[in-house]
Amino acid sequence: LTRKLSSLPPLWVIKKHWDGTGSEASTPPGSPEPERANASGLEGALDRKKKKRGSLSSLYHGPGGAKLSKEVLNNITIFQRKQKKGTIDVWWLYDDGGLTLLLPYILTTRSNWSNCKLRIFALANRRDELDMEQRSMANLLSKFRIDYGDVIVIPDAMRKAKDSSKADFEALIEKFKTSDNTGDGVTLTETELLSQREKTNRHIRLREMLLENSMDANLIVMTLPMPRKGHVSASLYMAWLDYITKGMPPFLFVRGNQQSVLTFYS
Template sequence: MRVKIPQYLVNGMAVLILFLVPLGWRPSFKYYSKWASLFGSVVSVIIMFLLAWESALIAIGIVIFLLGYVLYKKPEANWGSSVQAGSYNMALSYCVGLNQVEEHIKNFRPQCLVLTGPPNFRPALVDFVGTFTKNQSLMICGNVIIGPRKQKLQELNPSGHIRWLNKRKIRAFYTGLIADDLRSGVQMLIQASGLGQLRPNILVLGYMKNWQTSHPKNIESYVAMLHDGFDFNFGLCVLRMKEGLNMSRVMQAHINPVFQQSEEPELKSAGENGANCNPQGTLDPEAVTVEQQASTIFQIKQEKKTIDIYWLFDDGGLTLLIPYLLSRKKRWEKVKIRVFVGGQINRMDEERKAMIALLSKFRIGFHEVHVLPDINQKPRPEQVKRFETLIAPYMLNDGFKDEVVVNEMRRDCPWKISDEEIKKNRAKSLRQIRLNEVLLDYSRDAALIVITMPVARKGKCPSSLYMAWLETLSQDLRPPVLLTRGNQKNVLTMYCQ
C-alpha cells in the first residue's frame, strides 16, 4: 500500500532539508550543526519510506551490506577515511571539554604511566596494568632510550610497538624518548605524558631484581625515581614476580643465538628494572610472532584462588582500588579477595567488624577480613641474621673512624649505610622481616599479593637500605607481589546513608 503525500508537503520537506543541511557545514553553527545534520538525515529517510518503502528497504539493505563487507575485509586504501576524521574531531572535542570539568573523587580513575621499556620485553607488566585499565582508564607505556640522540633516533619509531600492543589486545598508548640517563628520562615522561585531563596519576614499574649485583649508582637512580613519583604527586606501584619481568634476553636468544649483553653497568641495570630499552637496541616487535609471544599469568583465568590485600597504612585507598578493579574483570571474577589488617589480640572481633563496615561504606564487597594480632611480634633470629647479611656489603662501618673520613665516605658513597642509620631504622627493618614471615604463612598460594609499600624519608634512609627492605618484604614468595602506595589523595568515596 502506497501513501499519497500532498505535493505541498513534499516541497516543504525538501526546502527544510535544503536549509538544514548547509547549516551543518557552517562554522558559526558549531554546536547546532550536529543536530541539524542528524535531523536532516532522519527526515530524508522518513520521506524515502513514505514515497516507496520497498525501494527504501532495498537501498538501505545494499548500504548495510557494503558497509559490513568493507569493515570485514578492511581493504587497503590510499585515501583518507571520513570515519577516522570524524573520530578524531570527536575525541579532540571531548578532550578539550574535559578541561572544564572539575576533578572529583567519584570520577577518579587509575591512569597509569608504565615504565615498560619496549613493551614486548616485559609482557607481564603490560598485561597486568592492561587488565584493570581496559575500558576503564588511561595506560601509557613509556620507554627511555639512553644514548646520543643522533645514534638512537632510529630506535624511536613507535609503529612496531603499537602493532605489538594491538596484537596482544592491550588498549594503551606508547611513548618513547631519548635521554642522557635513566632518571632524567623518567622525569621527562612523568612531566610530559598525557594530554589535559588524560594525564597519568600512577607510576608503575618493575622491581629491580638485580640490585645486589648492579652498580650502586643504579640503585641510587632507581630509588630516586620512586621519590620523583611522590614529588610529582603520583601514586606508585612496583610489581615483582619470582621469575622476573624482563624477557629481552629470552627473545633475543630465540631470534639471535649469539646475543651478548653489554657490560656497562648503567645500561645493564636498565634492562632489569622495567624502565629502559635493551642495551643492544630494541628487538623489532615484528620479529616476535603471535606464537612466540610470551604467555603470562595475567592472561590466564584465575579460579579458586585469592587476591590477598595487606592494607597496613591509609594511603588514600589505592591499595584497595586496584584489586577491586581486577575482580571486576572476567578472568578474575571468581577470585576471592581477602583483606588483612593489623590489630590487637584482645580486640580482634571489634576491629574486624569495624573494617567490614568501612569497606561496605566504600561500596566494596570484601567481606573476608582478617585481623593480624601477631604482626608486631619480633621476627625469628635466623631471618634477622639473613637481613644483616644482605646489607653487610653496603655498611659504612664508621664506628671507629674519624669524622673527616666518615664525611668523605658519605659524600663519595651516599648509598652506604652508617651505624647510626641502622639504629634509627631498626624498628622499620624488623617490621619488614616480620611482614615477610606473615606473607609466607598466609599467602603462599595466593594468585596475587597486594601490600602497602614502605616509604623511606628522602635523605634519611640510604638507597641500599631501602632496597633491602623491599627485597626482604617480598622475597621467597611464589605469587606476584604488587607493592603500592598512594599519594595521600583519596581515591574511594564513602556511601553515607
C-alpha cells in the same frame, strides 16, 4: 476416499524412505560441512595460540638476548591470562586514600580475575583490639561496597622477629655494609642500621606474616612503605622491599597520594 487412497505412493516406497535407504534420505544435504567447519576452526585456534606463544617468546628476552623460561614468561604475562580459582590478598597497612583496595577490587570485576576472591589483611598492635579492628574493617568495606571474601586482622605486628629471619636479612645487606659512618646513599653504615632497627624489624616481621598467610595467593597487593627523605638510604629501603617480596607469589606495591578514591556517597 478411494480416489485419495489411490493417489498415495506404494507401501514399499514409503518403507524405503522410512528406513533411510532412499537416495534423498541416505544423503542429507550439507551434513558434512559443519564438521569440516568445526575442524578448521579448531585448527585455526591452535595455530593462533602457537603464534601468540611464539610472539611472546620473541618479544621478551633476558640479559644478552637470552631466551626466557616458560615460568618467567608466565609471570610477565600474568595479567593477560585467565586465573584459576584463588585469592587476591590485600595487605592494607596504611590509609593511603583507598587505592590499595580499589585496584584489586577492579581486577576482580574483570573476566581474567573473576575466579579470585579478595582477602583483606590489616594489622593490630595488640591482641585485645583484634575483634574491634575486624568489625570496623568489615563495616568500612561494606560502606565502600567492596565485595570481599574474608577480613583478617593480624595481632602482634610489632613483635620481635625471629633470629633466623634476622639472619636472612643480614645476609641480604652484608655486601652493602661499611665501617665508614659517612654514608653516600648506597652503602649502609652502622649508625643508620641502629637508627632504623625498629623499622627493619617491622619489615622482617611483615615477611614472616606473609609467609604464614599468603604463599598460596594468586596475587599479593600491599601498601608501599614510604621512607623519610634524608633518614633512610636507597640501599636500606630497597633491601626492605626485596626481602618482603623474595620468593613470594606475584606482588604489587601500591601507594596513593592520601586523597580518597573510595566513596559511599555516589
